[in-house]
Amino acid sequence: MKVILTRPWNTTSMLIPNHGLGYLATALRQAGHDPVIIDCIRDRLHADAFVRRVLHEAPGLIGFQVYTFDLPTLRPYIDALKPLNIPVVTGGPHPSAAPADMIRRFPDVPLLIRGEAESSLTILADAIARHGGIPGPELLETIPGLVTPTTTDPESRSCVLNPDLDSLGFPDWEQISPLSYPIAPQGTFTRRLPVAPIIVTRGCPYPCTFCAGKIISGRAIRTRSVSHVMDELHYLVNTFGIREFHIQDDNFTFDRDYVLAFCQALTNSGLDLVWSCPNGIRLDSLDSSVLHAMEHAGCYSVAVGIESGSQRILNLMRKQTALGDLIHKVREIRRVTRWEITGFFIIGYPGETREEMEATIRLSRRLPLDKANFGILMPLPGTGVEPVARAAGWNPDTDMLRMSEYRSPFTPAGITQRQMRWILTRAFVGFYARPRIIWRFIRRIQSPDQFRILCRRFIDVVKP
Numbered sequence: 001m002k003v004i005l006t007r008p009w010n011t012t013s014m015l016i017p018n019h020g021l022g023y024l025a026t027a028l029r030q031a032g033h034d035p036v037i038i039d040c041i042r043d044r045l046h047a048d049a050f051v052r053r054v055l056h057e058a059p060g061l062i063g064f065q066v067y068t069f070d071l072p073t074l075r076p077y078i079d080a081l082k083p084l085n086i087p088v089v090t091g092g093p094h095p096s097a098a099p100a101d102m103i104r105r106f107p108d109v110p111l112l113i114r115g116e117a118e119s120s121l122t123i124l125a126d127a128i129a130r131h132g133g134i135p136g137p138e139l140l141e142t143i144p145g146l147v148t149p150t151t152t153d154p155e156s157r158s159c160v161l162n163p164d165l166d167s168l169g170f171p172d173w174e175q176i177s178p179l180s181y182p183i184a185p186q187g188t189f190t191r192r193l194p195v196a197p198i199i200v201t202r203g204c205p206y207p208c209t210f211c212a213g214k215i216i217s218g219r220a221i222r223t224r225s226v227s228h229v230m231d232e233l234h235y236l237v238n239t240f241g242i243r244e245f246h247i248q249d250d251n252f253t254f255d256r257d258y259v260l261a262f263c264q265a266l267t268n269s270g271l272d273l274v275w276s277c278p279n280g281i282r283l284d285s286l287d288s289s290v291l292h293a294m295e296h297a298g299c300y301s302v303a304v305g306i307e308s309g310s311q312r313i314l315n316l317m318r319k320q321t322a323l324g325d326l327i328h329k330v331r332e333i334r335r336v337t338r339w340e341i342t343g344f345f346i347i348g349y350p351g352e353t354r355e356e357m358e359a360t361i362r363l364s365r366r367l368p369l370d371k372a373n374f375g376i377l378m379p380l381p382g383t384g385v386e387p388v389a390r391a392a393g394w395n396p397d398t399d400m401l402r403m404s405e406y407r408s409p410f411t412p413a414g415i416t417q418r419q420m421r422w423i424l425t426r427a428f429v430g431f432y433a434r435p436r437i438i439w440r441f442i443r444r445i446q447s448p449d450q451f452r453i454l455c456r457r458f459i460d461v462v463k464p
């Protein structure tokens with residue numbers, strides 16, 4: 001059966017091949033289905049243009065990946081699809097973290113799957129193909145993680161996690177070819193092109209209250225075998241000529257021994273690749289031998305989650321790190337490696353004072369960082385901070401819809417939206433408007449296209 005896998009259009013400038021859809025396509029294909037990935041962000045497809053594609057493909061099932069900030073943009077797609085009477089299923093971050101909310105907002109979408117859906121989506125597609133439409137509730141109830149508008153207590157349907165990542169194969173790279181995505185991906189800068197993002201591990205055991213990752217990917221770290229990852233890199237080099245890869249994991253450096261084995265294998269692989277970890281790694285497990293091994297294996301850049309310059313806020317975030325240790329580790333990276341280091345910071349935590357935000361801004365300038373990224377706290381559904389934000393006036397029913405990639409309508413008590421944006425702008429300007437930083441930054445711009453994307457991202461972030 002033909003199955004369309006898609007995500008609604010948005011204006012993100014962090015556009016990279018989507019692993020979630022890629023792995024689902026592989027699972028469906030292995031089961032004999034005919035998956036078609038339509039990336040509405042990459043292909044700039046609004047609802048009407050998407051429906052035209054759907055009519056052309058005539059699928060038996062359509063699956064939407066939904067982030068929380070996709071909720072407003074998803075509606076026109078669902079409305080436009082209604083007359084076609086094709087079964088629709090949603091999955092990904094929002095349906096996984098907030099299934100009841102998803103059903104409430106989209107009672108007209110008959111199916112939702114929580115968690116990693118390689119197996120459940122395949123079972124569902126098999127059942128739809130067999131029945132010539134959505135099967136009855138008795139069968140649906142047997143599909144792990146599946147929720148329908150009549151499911152009592154959707155939150156009790158637990159998220160599915162794949163125990164064996166190697167068995168999933170590779171994402172369907174032909175359909176999410178790295179060559180079909182913009183050349184300035186998430187980290188904005190690359191050293192060599194083309195570049196492919198990969199997922200090596202899934203899950204993260206840390207309880208950080210601002211992150212929703214563990215709801216979708218679980219608390220236990222699951223690793224692919226090193227040889228499986230090497231096979232994928234060989235495939236990416238041979239098929240697309242990639243010369244660089246980016247590890248997009250939640251917590252790649254969690255298991256020190258695994259990282260050392262990975263680096264050893266990469267060094268011995270004969271592959272001439274450079275790589276980076278632009279999604280943020282934890283600093284705890286990094287010591288000089290790991291840093292040396294990573295650099296020797298071609299790593300040239302990492303992003304590190306520092307989050308706050310206030311120990312009180314780090315404690316509230318349940319980051320489980322001492323500020324002093326964070327500072328020490330960043331300095332150690334600078335001392336031991338020649339890496340480009342990016343710091344991730346969050347401002348606007350419930351109860352955070354202006355002085356604490358200033359401390360974060362000051363810390364960003366004090367650390368030996370090359371780049372810094374400041375985000376305003378988003379009380380994402382299912383996170384530890386969400387109930388705290390609710391108590392401070394956050395109304396998920398309405399406020400969640402005003403959340404976007406760079407915007408969160410939440411502000412700590414006593415601070416207005418305007419003031420928050422001003423603090424954010426000052427943080428960016430304060431960090432980047434220094435000769436050493438700006439000079440390095442400009443030197444790394446490789447093309448007018450990259451410059452254009454950078455300017456757009458800057459405007460996205462700071463515009464009022």
Ligand code: B12
Nearest residue numbers: 012020063064065067068091092093116117211212213217
């Ligand atoms: C890699 C990553 C990125 C990458 C790539 C994202 C992409 N869409 O291509 C980049 C860096 C670009 C990125 C950007 C952002 N991200 Co991000 N990202 C992640 C991260 C760390 C891993 C995602 C991943 O690739 N996992 C591996 C793949 C294989 O799994 P998966 O995508 O979850 O897919 C599985 C299931 O979700 C499900 N599934 C997925 N799609 C579908 C579709 C259907 C139909 C079905 C049935 C099932 C299904 O099955 C898949 C296979 O197992 C997650 C954390 C996490 N653990 O989830 C955050 C996360 C998903 N990101 C998040 C956010 C908020 C963002 C940003 C808004 C940035 C920000 N301000 O934080 C932007 C938005 C970008 C955009 N417009 O698309 C949130 C989402 C929370 C939410 N409720 O919406 C997460 C959970 C992190 C967090 N902050 O808590 N991100």
